[in-house]
Amino acid sequence: MATWLIKTEPDCYHWDDMKRDKRTAWTDVTNAAAQKHMRSIKKGDITYFYHTGDEKAIVGICEVVKGAYPDPDHPGLTANGDPKRVLFDIKPLKEPKNLVTLKDVKNSGLLDDFLLVRQSRLSVVPVDPKHDKVLKKMMGM
Template sequence: MARYYLAKTEPEEYSYDMLEKEGKTVWNGVKNPLAQKFIKQMKKGDFLFIYHTGKEKAIVGIGKVVSEPYQDENGLYVVDIQPYKRLNKKLTLSEIKKIKEFQDFYLVKMPRLSVMEVPDDLANLILKLTE
C-alpha cells in the first residue's frame, strides 16, 4: 500500500508549478539525518505532499515517487518524483496548527524538518481538507 510523505520546498527555488512544467525531478539537497531516513524508506508508488515554505506555508500539491531511493554524487539519498495532483484547496500551516489531530505531526513539532512521513490517518485528513 502506498505511503504518504511531506516534503518542503522554497517556492522561489522549486515550486509545484515547476514540477508540473518539468514533469519529473530529483528530490535532492536533503541533509538532515531524520529527513534522510524518511527518503530511504520511500518506495516507488508512494506519494509526497509538496509543502511551500516562506510566505506561503501551505501544502499545495501531491507528487508521486517514481524511483526507489538512490544515492546522489554526494552520498545523500534522493528519489525521483512526478507531479500527481494539484490540490483543489491549499492547506496552510496555520490551519493545520488549529486541528488537534495534527498536534503531534512532525510539521508542527519539528518545523525545521524538510521531509517527513505522514501517518495514514493524517494523510487521509489532509486529502479530505484539500478537496
C-alpha cells in the same frame, strides 16, 4: 504505499517548476533525520508538495516514480552501511482543491502530533495514515 510531506522554498523550486519539469530528483536534503526518512521512500509512494516561506501550504501532490537511491554527487556510506545521501524521483499528480496551510494544520485540532508541527524544521517527513485522512479531507479529496 506510504505518504510523505516534502518541503521546498518556492523561490528555489516551485510547484510550477514541478509541473513544467514533469519529473525531478529530490535533491539537496542534508539533514540526517530527513535523509533517514528518505531512505524509506519507495516507488509508488505519494508526496505532499509543501511550499515553505511566506506561503506555508500544501500546494501539490506527487507520486514517487523512483524510490530512494544513492546521490551520485555525494558518495559514501554511513556507519550503518547506508548511502550517506539519497535522492528519489517524483512526478506531479494533481493540485488539491483546497490549499492546506500550516495555520490550517495547527488550528484543526486533529494534527497536533503531525511531524510538520512537532518537527517543523525537517524537509521530509512521513505522514501517518490518520493524518493523511485528515489532510485529504482538508484538501477536498
